Amino acid sequence: MNEMYVKHLQGMVQIPTVSNADDSKMDFGQFEKFHQYLEEIFPAIHSTMEKKVIGKAGLLYKWKGKDSDKLPVLLMGHQDVVPEGDHDKWKYPPYSGEVAEGCIWGRGTTDCKCVILAEMETVEALIKEGFQPDYDIYLAYGYNEEVQAPVKSAKEIVNYLKEQGVRLGCVFDEGSGITDGRVMGYDGYVCQVELGEKAYHDYEIYKDDAGGHSMEPGQGTALGSVSRAVVALEANPFPYRLTDIVENQLKAMSQCMTGEKAAVYADPKGHWEELCAMAKEDKKLDSLLHTTCAVTMASGSQQSNILPEHASMIMNCRVLQGDTEESLLAHFRSVIPEDVQVRKVLGEDPEPASSVDGRPYKLIAEIAKANYGEDTLVIPGLLAGGTDSRFFPVICDNVFRHTGFFRDARWGAAHQVNEKIPCDALESAMKFYRELLLRY
Ligand SMILES: [Zn+2]
Incomplete structure (x- = not known):
């Protein structure tokens, strides 16, 4: 278990970035604090990548790669969380980021500050190691994924990229990960990838x-x-x-x-x-x-x-x-x-689902098998819920909801009280993002 990752996630959870469909009811001061905190804990990203605040609090980072004809990779998530609900029902206070029973507790731990953490830690480490991608890498974090707002932050980010003439090679957003197949009746690990959503x-x-x-x-x-x-x-x-x-x-x-x-x-x-x-x-x-x-x-x-x-x-x-x-x-x-x-x-009409025939999908399967064994079962599918990644098909043919997180029964459910993530799960996603960026 890496103490630093735990500390960083605790810090993120301690800033209550709650969203509301009505922007005027949101406390954007918390998002400013969140941005400052990211600056503090990810110095290499902030000195190497170009950062842009899109709209009121959307974040877009760009790491310019060496010239090549590879299309850029974009890793994403959302900064906002749903309200914490009844404080009395939480075992530990919802914005304490308490570490107890092997887990980090709090609103946003699983949905989805853990995703921002894993993506940014991975990129931060690669910059420090001197890695030089031969393609551009973007990080994108909207501020109102959880609500039906008239102006969606992720859509503003997509519009900005479109205006810049950017076409993406692949997008990875929150979604499924890896599980022990035995809970589903499969003798091996299972890797789930959502290719689209309703x-x-x-x-x-x-x-x-x-x-x-x-x-x-x-x-x-x-x-x-x-x-x-x-x-x-x-x-x-x-x-x-x-x-x-x-x-x-x-x-x-x-x-x-x-x-x-x-x-x-x-x-x-x-x-x-x-x-x-x-x-x-x-x-x-x-x-x-x-x-x-x-x-x-x-x-x-x-x-x-x-x-x-x-x-x-x-x-x-x-x-x-x-x-x-x-x-x-x-x-x-x-x-x-x-x-x-x-x-x-x-509501807007459904976006087309991504294909399993492209190189990016094959890469997910390749990495899962390398990390969890050749017999790892890869299940492509349709997500029942919604994510911000639905806005990206206009600039990308390969939009996936997959994080590489290893999930088990210790995870607390998103949107409910006692949301929590096991401390030892954090590195599983970093392992995935790292391989993705190195092999892409
Ligand atoms: Zn989410």
Whole structure:
């Protein structure tokens, strides 16, 4: 265990860089402090790399490489964290960076200051060793990954790079890493790499009405109409379909399985009916096979004896590659009764997923096998959640969510109380980034 890495992560966690969808509610002083702290602990980066603050607090560093025709590598993460929640439920205070029970505790330890730490320590060490890349290396850290903000910091960074005419060879963001395959049923290590993610859309299903007194509701209320629309939507989900990325994912996962399930996953097209039946019983599999729609919020009038003038429900959709705002709205309108309206509240169409055929993906597999053994199983896949890396496909064909971190049961869950990372896990990611930059 390297004491310095532990100390540096503690320092990062002790600065509460909490984000908010509304910039005016954010304390940018904390981000300034965070930037100063990075300057303090990474002197070589700050004397060698060109640093730019993009927008209010986005960070972009560039290490100019020797001239060659290799496209640049960009390592990224996000500076912000979600609010800490109930202090009393934390075993150690959320911004203490306490080291206890072999772990560093606190908000942001796993999501994702550990990623910033590992990337920057790696680059700092390489600069100190005199390494001279023959390609440019970028580090990029947005400040509002965790919120649905009107101006996304990562997008501002991408726009800046685009303006500069930069095209990237590969991008690595937060995401999966390495696990012991035995917990999944595989006798060896498992390396997971997410090649894409579903898009996040919100839709409002609503009906406007004259309102009035509840003693004369007539044939029903606007909220009743909206409810009937929702019932119709739930009864008519998007049909299952198999994208290339999910087909590859299922095939790789089949190696962790036995029996009937293994046979179905190994040849999803050949066992399509069985796969669809399995998906109806398995939420995770279900989410991989279609655009999902979850009605999560509802509103009517302000008081029980007033008829609603505007009845509304919000549906959060996770959009699979191949669907768009247009295809979603067309589907919704074909299903809901005519007296009910639907509109998109927010969201952008899904970005294409990266390919497993390029050199950068092969490099991930090569490094995992070198570090964890030839029998390491590499599983490409689709991320259920969202990351800032979704903005990068416009300037890069190889965008991966993979950190090289070795994860086990000691890790505390992101976004929950008692978020924590084992001290001895920190170097696993540095080992990956180092090999990546040396072999690229
Ligand atoms: Zn994150």
